[in-house]
Amino acid sequence: MTTTSEGLTAPFALACYRDGDSVRLGLVAGDRIRPLTPEELGAPDLNGFLARADWHRLEALADSSDGWMPLGEVVLTAPVEPRQVLQAGANYREHVIELVVAGLTQDDTRTPEEARAFAAKMMDDRATHGEPYFFIGLPTVIVGDDVPLVLPGYSDVHDWELELAVVIGSEAFRVSREDALDHIAGYTIVNDITTRDRVFRKDMKEIGTDWYRAKNAPGFLPTGPFLVPAPFVDGSNVTVRLDLNGQTMQNGSTSDLLFDIPALISAASQTAPLLPGDLLLTGSPPGNGQHWRRFLRDGDVMTGTIEGLGTQVVRCVAEGGSRA
Structure with missing residues (x-):
């Protein structure tokens, strides 16, 4: 795999790269990368x-001339080490409408028109009177796009959800919306993969959603x-796009978030402290496989780009298939 800085517009960024059997933290500037020592950090x-x-x-290191390697000569992996992963659900209006119309609901008695009207009213009411909805992911599920996505054999409805992810800086606990942006260190790209037929419990519908089995x-x-x-990114208005085998499936903007980034951070921090390095996923724009009636298959290639943050390429393999 050739690593490039395609789509990365910041003058510098952080990345992690493989160095033999270990992983090192590096500074990226253009098409170059150099290791960072604790003293430099x-x-x-x-x-x-x-x-x-x-x-x-x-900033000064990014302008230096020493210690650089071509970015294309290293293998990048996940650039974060969170202790907690919080995920915001149902945070793009059109995305939720699409899912409800597509049948991702426990009420299958509505016509598509009735389902769309129901979902639209629900989203408008949430935006006006509601609050963000969060669930928790496992940090151990995080990988870089150097690792193929193995599609578990117990389902054939694995779906994509490309999302802008906030990387927490200083600890945030019960912070106000006005102070929330002060607790952001940076941003990254996350593809929140979901197994659709495990979202709802069939053995006890009253329990509701089962995000552990569906997403971990x-x-x-x-x-x-x-x-x-963070200083190089306007998280309130960036384009989020996912192509599947060269065909655009998702193409949205964070300007359509029901609850913006300050609202998400503030709301999440009211329950538990958000720690340095934690990830807060902001939600998925419309265009998931559930909408297209097309789910991930062996050999698929997902190319995810978020404006200014670079490009992520994820290759899918069937469980038991080649992982080379």
Whole structure:
């Protein structure tokens, strides 16, 4: 696999790359990467640096001439090490409408027109009177796009959900909406893979959704390849696009979020502290496989791009197939 900085517009960013059997933290500038030492970071590790997010410290290194390697000669992996992964559900109006119309609901008595009207009213009411909806992912599910996505054999309805992910900087606990942006270190790309026929419990419908089984198979959170500093990103208005085998399936903007990024951070932090390096996924725009009636198959290639954050390429293989 050839690593490039395609779509990365920031003057520099962080990435992790494989060095033999280990993984090293690196600084990316253009099509170059160089390793970062704890002394250069001013912290013992990535999350220690993100707690302060002193990007000015790295700015001079990005302009230096020493220690660089061509980006194309290294293999990048996930650029984050979160202790917690929070995921915002139903946060794009049209996405939820699509899912309800497509039948992802426990009420199958509505016509498509009735389902669309029901979902549209539900989203409008949420935006006006509601609050964000969160669930928790497993940090162990995070991988880089250097790892193929193995499609579990117990289902044939594995779906994609490309999302803008917030990387937390300083600890956020019961912060206000007005102060929330001060707790963002940067942003990255996450594809939140979902097994659709495991979202709802069939054995006890009253329980509702089962996000553990639907979203936490190995490798179900392809992340990166870059962690882009917050000062270089306007998270309120970036384009989120996913192509499947060259065909555009998702093409939305974070300007359509029901609850914007400050609202998400503030709401999530009211229950538990968000820690340096944690990920907060902001939701998926419309255009998932459930809408297209087309799910992931062996050999599929997903190319996810978020404006300014670079490009993520994920290759799918059937369980038991080749992982080379």
